[in-house]
Amino acid sequence: MGRAPCCDKANVKKGPWSPEEDSKLKEYIEKQGTGGNWIALPQKAGLKRCGKSCRLRWLNYLRPNIKHGEFSDEEDRIICSLFASIGSRWSIIAAQLPGRTDNDIKNYWNTKLKKKLMGMHMAPPSHHHHHHQRNSLKPPPFPSSSHHNYQNQPLIPSQPLSSLFKDLSSTYNRSFSSGFEIPHLSMTSNNFSNSTTNSSLFPTQECLVGSMQYNNYPVKKNSNQNNLLMFGSEGSCSTSSDGSCNQISYDRESNIKQEEMVFQSFDQDQNNQPMMLNYGNNNSGCSTGSAGHDHHHVINQWCERPDGFDHLGAENTLGYCDLEDVKQLISGGNNLNISVNGSKSNSLFSNVDENKTEEKVMYFY
DNA sequence: AAGAGCGGCAACCGCGCTACC
DNA sequence: CGGTAGCGCGGTTGCCGCTCT
Numbered sequence: 338m339g340r341a342p343c344c345d346k347a348n349v350k351k352g353p354w355s356p357e358e359d360s361k362l363k364e365y366i367e368k369q370g371t372g373g374n375w376i377a378l379p380q381k382a383g384l385k386r387c388g389k390s391c392r393l394r395w396l397n398y399l400r401p402n403i404k405h406g407e408f409s410d411e412e413d414r415i416i417c418s419l420f421a422s423i424g425s426r427w428s429i430i431a432a433q434l435p436g437r438t439d440n441d442i443k444n445y446w447n448t449k450l451k452k453k454l455m456g457m458h459m460a461p462p463s464h465h466h467h468h469h470q471r472n473s474l475k476p477p478p479f480p481s482s483s484h485h486n487y488q489n490q491p492l493i494p495s496q497p498l499s500s501l502f503k504d505l506s507s508t509y510n511r512s513f514s515s516g517f518e519i520p521h522l523s524m525t526s527n528n529f530s531n532s533t534t535n536s537s538l539f540p541t542q543e544c545l546v547g548s549m550q551y552n553n554y555p556v557k558k559n560s561n562q563n564n565l566l567m568f569g570s571e572g573s574c575s576t577s578s579d580g581s582c583n584q585i586s587y588d589r590e591s592n593i594k595q596e597e598m599v600f601q602s603f604d605q606d607q608n609n610q611p612m613m614l615n616y617g618n619n620n621s622g623c624s625t626g627s628a629g630h631d632h633h634h635v636i637n638q639w640c641e642r643p644d645g646f647d648h649l650g651a652e653n654t655l656g657y658c659d660l661e662d663v664k665q666l667i668s669g670g671n672n673l674n675i676s677v678n679g680s681k682s683n684s685l686f687s688n689v690d691e692n693k694t695e696e697k698v699m700y701f702y
Numbered sequence: 703a704a705g706a707g708c709g710g711c712a713a714c715c716g717c718g719c720t721a722c723c
Numbered sequence: 724c725g726g727t728a729g730c731g732c733g734g735t736t737g738c739c740g741c742t743c744t
Binding site: 397 | 709
Protein backbone atom coordinates (compact mmCIF):
# COMPACT_ATOMS: atom_id res chain seq x y z
CA MET A 338 0.00 0.00 0.00
CA GLY A 339 1.58 3.20 -1.14
CA ARG A 340 1.57 6.52 0.54
CA ALA A 341 -1.13 8.95 -0.44
CA PRO A 342 0.23 11.75 -2.61
CA CYS A 343 0.68 15.05 -0.84
CA CYS A 344 -1.35 16.83 -3.46
CA ASP A 345 -3.40 16.26 -6.56
CA LYS A 346 -0.65 15.59 -9.00
CA ALA A 347 -2.93 16.10 -11.95
CA ASN A 348 -3.78 19.65 -11.02
CA VAL A 349 -0.42 20.99 -10.03
CA LYS A 350 2.13 22.58 -12.25
CA LYS A 351 5.59 21.14 -12.34
CA GLY A 352 8.85 22.32 -13.69
CA PRO A 353 10.58 25.67 -13.52
CA TRP A 354 8.96 28.52 -11.72
CA SER A 355 7.91 31.56 -13.66
CA PRO A 356 8.62 35.08 -12.39
CA GLU A 357 4.90 35.53 -11.85
CA GLU A 358 4.72 32.47 -9.65
CA ASP A 359 7.77 33.62 -7.76
CA SER A 360 6.29 37.01 -7.02
CA LYS A 361 2.98 35.49 -6.02
CA LEU A 362 4.63 33.17 -3.57
CA LYS A 363 7.02 35.76 -2.22
CA GLU A 364 4.29 38.32 -1.81
CA TYR A 365 2.00 35.90 -0.06
CA ILE A 366 4.60 34.64 2.37
CA GLU A 367 5.87 38.11 3.15
CA LYS A 368 2.35 39.24 3.96
CA GLN A 369 0.78 36.15 5.44
CA GLY A 370 3.66 33.92 6.36
CA THR A 371 3.54 30.23 5.70
CA GLY A 372 0.87 29.68 8.30
CA GLY A 373 2.71 26.59 9.28
CA ASN A 374 1.03 24.69 6.51
CA TRP A 375 2.75 24.39 3.19
CA ILE A 376 0.15 22.04 1.79
CA ALA A 377 -2.59 24.61 2.06
CA LEU A 378 -0.41 27.53 1.07
CA PRO A 379 -0.46 27.26 -2.73
CA GLN A 380 -4.21 27.38 -2.87
CA LYS A 381 -4.34 30.40 -0.59
CA ALA A 382 -1.65 32.08 -2.60
CA GLY A 383 -3.36 31.32 -5.86
CA LEU A 384 -0.69 28.99 -7.09
CA LYS A 385 -1.19 25.75 -8.90
CA ARG A 386 1.76 24.19 -7.25
CA CYS A 387 2.37 21.43 -4.79
CA GLY A 388 2.99 22.68 -1.28
CA LYS A 389 6.30 20.93 -1.20
CA SER A 390 7.29 22.66 -4.37
CA CYS A 391 6.39 26.02 -2.84
CA ARG A 392 8.37 25.27 0.23
CA LEU A 393 11.38 24.28 -1.81
CA ARG A 394 11.15 27.33 -3.98
CA TRP A 395 10.91 29.59 -0.98
CA LEU A 396 13.69 27.99 0.99
CA ASN A 397 16.09 27.59 -1.88
CA TYR A 398 15.47 30.68 -3.86
CA LEU A 399 13.00 33.26 -2.64
CA ARG A 400 13.58 33.68 1.03
CA PRO A 401 15.62 36.66 2.16
CA ASN A 402 19.38 36.58 2.53
CA ILE A 403 19.92 33.76 0.14
CA LYS A 404 23.43 33.85 -1.17
CA HIS A 405 24.04 32.68 -4.70
CA GLY A 406 27.19 32.52 -6.69
CA GLU A 407 30.75 31.53 -6.04
CA PHE A 408 31.71 29.79 -2.86
CA SER A 409 34.64 31.25 -1.00
CA ASP A 410 37.68 29.25 -0.01
CA GLU A 411 36.51 29.45 3.54
CA GLU A 412 33.17 28.03 2.59
CA ASP A 413 34.92 25.28 0.66
CA ARG A 414 36.94 24.45 3.69
CA ILE A 415 33.95 24.31 5.95
CA ILE A 416 32.06 22.11 3.56
CA CYS A 417 34.96 19.74 3.17
CA SER A 418 35.57 19.56 6.86
CA LEU A 419 32.02 18.84 7.68
CA PHE A 420 31.59 16.42 4.84
CA ALA A 421 34.62 14.51 5.97
CA SER A 422 33.19 14.33 9.41
CA ILE A 423 29.50 13.89 9.03
CA GLY A 424 28.99 12.99 5.41
CA SER A 425 26.22 14.28 3.25
CA ARG A 426 24.20 15.92 5.94
CA TRP A 427 23.64 18.91 3.75
CA SER A 428 21.15 20.64 5.93
CA ILE A 429 23.60 20.58 8.80
CA ILE A 430 26.41 21.79 6.64
CA ALA A 431 24.18 24.50 5.27
CA ALA A 432 23.46 25.64 8.78
CA GLN A 433 27.11 26.53 9.12
CA LEU A 434 27.05 28.66 6.01
CA PRO A 435 24.65 31.54 6.37
CA GLY A 436 22.79 32.26 3.19
CA ARG A 437 23.59 28.96 1.61
CA THR A 438 20.98 26.30 1.16
CA ASP A 439 21.41 22.61 1.53
CA ASN A 440 20.49 22.14 -2.10
CA ASP A 441 23.05 24.70 -3.14
CA ILE A 442 25.79 23.05 -1.17
CA LYS A 443 24.79 19.63 -2.33
CA ASN A 444 24.95 20.72 -5.94
CA TYR A 445 28.19 22.54 -5.40
CA TRP A 446 29.75 19.53 -3.78
CA ASN A 447 28.55 17.13 -6.44
CA THR A 448 29.52 19.25 -9.38
CA LYS A 449 32.61 21.16 -8.33
CA LEU A 450 34.09 20.73 -4.93
CA LYS A 451 34.32 16.99 -5.00
CA LYS A 452 36.12 17.10 -8.30
CA LYS A 453 38.41 19.75 -6.99
CA LEU A 454 39.39 17.48 -4.16
CA MET A 455 39.67 14.38 -6.24
CA GLY A 456 41.46 16.03 -9.06
CA MET A 457 45.02 15.25 -8.06
CA HIS A 458 44.58 11.73 -6.81
CA MET A 459 41.95 10.09 -8.89
CA ALA A 460 41.97 9.72 -12.61
CA PRO A 461 38.83 11.06 -14.15
CA PRO A 462 36.38 8.45 -15.31
CA SER A 463 36.93 7.43 -18.88
CA HIS A 464 33.32 7.86 -19.69
CA HIS A 465 31.18 10.38 -18.11
CA HIS A 466 27.64 9.39 -17.49
CA HIS A 467 25.86 12.41 -16.36
CA HIS A 468 24.60 12.16 -12.82
CA HIS A 469 25.68 8.60 -12.38
CA GLN A 470 29.16 8.89 -10.99
CA ARG A 471 28.76 11.81 -8.74
CA ASN A 472 28.81 9.80 -5.62
CA SER A 473 32.02 8.01 -6.33
CA LEU A 474 33.57 9.86 -3.44
CA LYS A 475 31.46 8.59 -0.68
CA PRO A 476 31.13 10.26 2.63
CA PRO A 477 32.35 8.57 5.72
CA PRO A 478 29.76 6.25 7.07
CA PHE A 479 27.92 8.25 9.53
CA PRO A 480 26.14 6.91 12.53
CA SER A 481 22.99 8.38 11.23
CA SER A 482 19.50 8.16 12.39
CA SER A 483 17.43 5.53 10.77
CA HIS A 484 16.47 8.10 8.23
CA HIS A 485 19.61 7.57 6.29
CA ASN A 486 21.97 4.78 6.86
CA TYR A 487 25.22 3.86 5.28
CA GLN A 488 25.30 0.31 6.28
CA ASN A 489 24.50 -0.98 2.85
CA GLN A 490 27.38 0.75 1.22
CA PRO A 491 30.21 -1.45 0.01
CA LEU A 492 33.21 -1.52 2.27
CA ILE A 493 35.73 -0.71 -0.36
CA PRO A 494 38.08 2.04 0.69
CA SER A 495 39.02 4.06 -2.32
CA GLN A 496 39.94 7.54 -1.24
CA PRO A 497 41.87 8.10 1.92
CA LEU A 498 40.63 11.12 3.71
CA SER A 499 44.17 12.20 4.29
CA SER A 500 44.76 12.54 0.60
CA LEU A 501 41.54 14.36 0.30
CA PHE A 502 42.76 16.93 2.70
CA LYS A 503 46.14 16.95 1.12
CA ASP A 504 44.41 17.94 -2.05
CA LEU A 505 42.48 20.59 -0.33
CA SER A 506 45.53 21.82 1.42
CA SER A 507 47.48 22.19 -1.79
CA THR A 508 44.54 23.59 -3.60
CA TYR A 509 44.37 26.45 -1.21
CA ASN A 510 48.03 26.61 -0.49
CA ARG A 511 47.58 26.13 3.14
CA SER A 512 48.12 23.40 5.59
CA PHE A 513 45.43 21.68 7.46
CA SER A 514 47.83 20.49 10.04
CA SER A 515 46.49 22.99 12.47
CA GLY A 516 43.19 23.65 10.95
CA PHE A 517 41.35 20.52 10.21
CA GLU A 518 37.94 21.20 11.31
CA ILE A 519 35.73 19.00 13.32
CA PRO A 520 32.04 19.27 13.02
CA HIS A 521 30.65 21.80 15.27
CA LEU A 522 26.98 21.52 15.61
CA SER A 523 25.15 23.55 18.06
CA MET A 524 22.09 22.30 19.72
CA THR A 525 19.06 23.44 21.42
CA SER A 526 17.21 21.35 23.85
CA ASN A 527 13.65 20.54 24.49
CA ASN A 528 14.43 21.45 28.02
CA PHE A 529 14.80 25.05 27.04
CA SER A 530 11.88 26.92 25.78
CA ASN A 531 13.74 29.58 23.92
CA SER A 532 16.14 29.23 21.09
CA THR A 533 19.26 30.27 22.86
CA THR A 534 21.23 27.53 24.40
CA ASN A 535 23.77 27.69 27.08
CA SER A 536 25.89 24.96 25.70
CA SER A 537 27.64 24.39 28.95
CA LEU A 538 24.49 22.76 30.15
CA PHE A 539 25.11 19.85 27.90
CA PRO A 540 27.04 16.99 29.35
CA THR A 541 30.22 15.90 27.72
CA GLN A 542 32.59 13.04 28.04
CA GLU A 543 36.07 12.23 26.99
CA CYS A 544 36.72 10.04 24.04
CA LEU A 545 39.69 8.93 22.05
CA VAL A 546 39.51 8.65 18.32
CA GLY A 547 42.77 7.35 17.05
CA SER A 548 45.37 9.41 18.80
CA MET A 549 43.04 12.24 19.38
CA GLN A 550 41.25 12.83 22.54
CA TYR A 551 38.02 14.65 22.36
CA ASN A 552 36.37 16.03 25.34
CA ASN A 553 34.43 19.05 24.34
CA TYR A 554 31.30 17.66 22.91
CA PRO A 555 28.05 17.30 24.67
CA VAL A 556 26.16 14.10 24.79
CA LYS A 557 22.58 13.53 25.48
CA LYS A 558 20.43 10.52 25.87
CA ASN A 559 17.24 10.10 24.02
CA SER A 560 13.97 9.07 25.40
CA ASN A 561 14.74 5.42 24.85
CA GLN A 562 17.71 5.80 27.12
CA ASN A 563 19.99 4.85 24.36
CA ASN A 564 23.16 6.74 24.16
CA LEU A 565 23.65 9.27 21.51
CA LEU A 566 26.51 10.36 19.43
CA MET A 567 26.34 14.05 19.10
CA PHE A 568 28.56 16.64 17.66
CA GLY A 569 28.08 19.88 19.35
CA SER A 570 29.24 23.01 20.83
CA GLU A 571 31.66 23.23 23.61
CA GLY A 572 30.40 22.30 26.92
CA SER A 573 31.41 21.43 30.34
CA CYS A 574 33.33 18.31 31.06
CA SER A 575 30.64 16.90 33.23
CA THR A 576 28.34 14.09 32.40
CA SER A 577 24.64 13.88 32.75
CA SER A 578 21.67 13.01 30.70
CA ASP A 579 18.45 14.55 29.70
CA GLY A 580 15.79 14.38 27.07
CA SER A 581 16.07 14.10 23.38
CA CYS A 582 16.17 16.70 20.75
CA ASN A 583 15.86 16.27 17.08
CA GLN A 584 14.52 19.12 15.18
CA ILE A 585 15.51 21.96 13.00
CA SER A 586 14.42 25.38 14.03
CA TYR A 587 14.49 28.52 12.03
CA ASP A 588 15.62 31.99 12.62
CA ARG A 589 12.40 33.91 12.73
CA GLU A 590 13.63 36.60 10.43
CA SER A 591 15.74 34.80 7.94
CA ASN A 592 14.33 31.33 8.10
CA ILE A 593 17.88 30.15 8.18
CA LYS A 594 18.00 26.75 9.60
CA GLN A 595 19.36 26.19 13.02
CA GLU A 596 20.22 22.73 13.91
CA GLU A 597 19.84 20.50 16.80
CA MET A 598 20.81 17.01 16.26
CA VAL A 599 20.56 13.60 17.62
CA PHE A 600 22.66 11.39 15.53
CA GLN A 601 22.82 7.89 16.68
CA SER A 602 21.84 5.69 19.47
CA PHE A 603 24.56 3.74 21.13
CA ASP A 604 24.46 0.86 23.45
CA GLN A 605 25.80 1.27 26.82
CA ASP A 606 29.35 0.19 27.26
CA GLN A 607 30.52 -2.70 29.30
CA ASN A 608 30.46 -0.66 32.43
CA ASN A 609 26.92 0.28 31.73
CA GLN A 610 28.00 3.80 31.19
CA PRO A 611 26.63 6.02 28.52
CA MET A 612 28.70 5.84 25.39
CA MET A 613 29.59 8.80 23.35
CA LEU A 614 32.01 9.97 20.81
CA ASN A 615 33.67 13.29 21.09
CA TYR A 616 35.81 14.97 18.54
CA GLY A 617 38.66 17.13 19.61
CA ASN A 618 42.33 16.83 20.05
CA ASN A 619 44.84 16.09 22.68
CA ASN A 620 46.10 19.58 22.62
CA SER A 621 42.91 21.44 22.34
CA GLY A 622 40.96 19.94 25.13
CA CYS A 623 38.48 22.38 26.47
CA SER A 624 40.53 25.30 25.36
CA THR A 625 39.13 28.65 24.60
CA GLY A 626 40.52 31.34 22.47
CA SER A 627 39.65 33.97 19.96
CA ALA A 628 36.25 34.78 18.72
CA GLY A 629 34.67 32.95 15.89
CA HIS A 630 34.56 33.72 12.23
CA ASP A 631 31.74 34.95 10.14
CA HIS A 632 30.50 31.54 9.34
CA HIS A 633 29.71 30.94 12.93
CA HIS A 634 27.26 33.72 13.24
CA VAL A 635 24.40 31.39 12.89
CA ILE A 636 25.66 29.21 15.64
CA ASN A 637 26.46 32.11 17.83
CA GLN A 638 22.95 33.36 17.54
CA TRP A 639 21.84 30.26 19.27
CA CYS A 640 24.65 29.33 21.51
CA GLU A 641 25.62 32.46 23.19
CA ARG A 642 28.51 32.44 25.49
CA PRO A 643 28.97 34.99 28.16
CA ASP A 644 32.70 35.13 27.58
CA GLY A 645 32.22 36.01 23.97
CA PHE A 646 34.24 33.11 22.75
CA ASP A 647 32.99 30.79 20.19
CA HIS A 648 32.11 27.25 20.91
CA LEU A 649 35.37 25.55 20.56
CA GLY A 650 36.99 28.68 21.61
CA ALA A 651 40.13 28.50 19.57
CA GLU A 652 41.32 30.18 16.46
CA ASN A 653 39.91 27.39 14.50
CA THR A 654 36.58 27.33 16.06
CA LEU A 655 35.43 23.99 14.83
CA GLY A 656 38.13 22.20 16.67
CA TYR A 657 41.48 20.79 15.80
CA CYS A 658 42.78 17.72 14.26
CA ASP A 659 46.29 17.33 13.11
CA LEU A 660 46.60 16.09 9.58
CA GLU A 661 48.85 13.35 10.83
CA ASP A 662 46.10 12.30 13.11
CA VAL A 663 43.79 12.19 10.19
CA LYS A 664 46.26 10.10 8.31
CA GLN A 665 46.54 7.85 11.26
CA LEU A 666 42.85 7.51 11.34
CA ILE A 667 42.80 6.55 7.74
CA SER A 668 45.73 4.21 7.83
CA GLY A 669 45.48 0.66 9.00
CA GLY A 670 42.54 -0.27 6.84
CA ASN A 671 40.82 2.98 7.44
CA ASN A 672 39.89 1.72 10.78
CA LEU A 673 39.49 4.07 13.63
CA ASN A 674 40.58 3.22 17.10
CA ILE A 675 38.19 4.49 19.57
CA SER A 676 38.43 4.71 23.26
CA VAL A 677 35.40 5.51 25.21
CA ASN A 678 35.57 6.18 28.86
CA GLY A 679 38.96 4.59 28.90
CA SER A 680 37.93 1.32 27.34
CA LYS A 681 39.43 0.86 23.93
CA SER A 682 37.54 -0.30 20.96
CA ASN A 683 38.93 -1.06 17.60
CA SER A 684 36.25 0.47 15.57
CA LEU A 685 34.04 3.39 15.69
CA PHE A 686 30.87 1.46 15.53
CA SER A 687 31.72 -1.46 17.68
CA ASN A 688 29.40 -0.12 20.25
CA VAL A 689 26.64 0.73 17.92
CA ASP A 690 23.41 -0.90 18.68
CA GLU A 691 23.61 -4.06 16.72
CA ASN A 692 19.93 -4.10 16.23
CA LYS A 693 20.26 -1.00 14.19
CA THR A 694 23.34 -1.47 12.11
CA GLU A 695 25.60 -4.21 11.05
CA GLU A 696 28.45 -1.96 10.20
CA LYS A 697 31.15 -2.00 12.78
CA VAL A 698 33.98 -0.17 11.20
CA MET A 699 34.24 3.34 9.96
CA TYR A 700 35.54 3.52 6.45
CA PHE A 701 36.33 6.46 4.35
CA TYR A 702 35.63 6.06 0.74
C1' DA B 703 28.30 23.70 -38.64
C1' DA B 704 26.27 20.14 -36.21
C1' DG B 705 25.63 16.76 -33.00
C1' DA B 706 27.27 14.31 -29.04
C1' DG B 707 29.03 14.75 -24.60
C1' DC B 708 29.47 17.22 -20.48
C1' DG B 709 28.52 20.43 -16.57
C1' DG B 710 25.63 23.01 -13.59
C1' DC B 711 21.65 23.68 -11.21
C1' DA B 712 16.68 23.83 -10.23
C1' DA B 713 13.25 20.92 -9.13
C1' DC B 714 11.17 16.50 -8.12
C1' DC B 715 10.65 12.20 -5.56
C1' DG B 716 10.32 9.04 -1.90
C1' DC B 717 10.78 8.09 2.71
C1' DG B 718 11.57 8.76 7.75
C1' DC B 719 10.08 11.43 11.50
C1' DT B 720 6.82 13.71 14.35
C1' DA B 721 2.85 16.09 15.89
C1' DC B 722 -1.78 15.67 16.13
C1' DC B 723 -6.23 13.50 16.26
C1' DC C 724 -2.08 3.86 20.92
C1' DG C 725 -2.60 3.50 16.12
C1' DG C 726 -3.45 6.14 11.96
C1' DT C 727 -2.60 10.08 9.27
C1' DA C 728 -1.09 14.56 7.51
C1' DG C 729 2.55 17.41 6.98
C1' DC C 730 7.42 18.51 7.20
C1' DG C 731 12.13 18.02 6.16
C1' DC C 732 15.82 15.68 4.24
C1' DG C 733 18.99 13.47 0.89
C1' DG C 734 19.16 11.33 -3.49
C1' DT C 735 17.97 11.66 -8.15
C1' DT C 736 16.37 13.52 -12.47
C1' DG C 737 15.52 16.76 -16.22
C1' DC C 738 16.68 20.61 -18.67
C1' DC C 739 19.55 23.80 -20.80
C1' DG C 740 23.76 25.92 -22.11
C1' DC C 741 28.53 25.18 -23.15
C1' DT C 742 32.42 22.59 -25.05
C1' DC C 743 34.49 19.33 -27.83
C1' DT C 744 35.16 16.64 -31.88
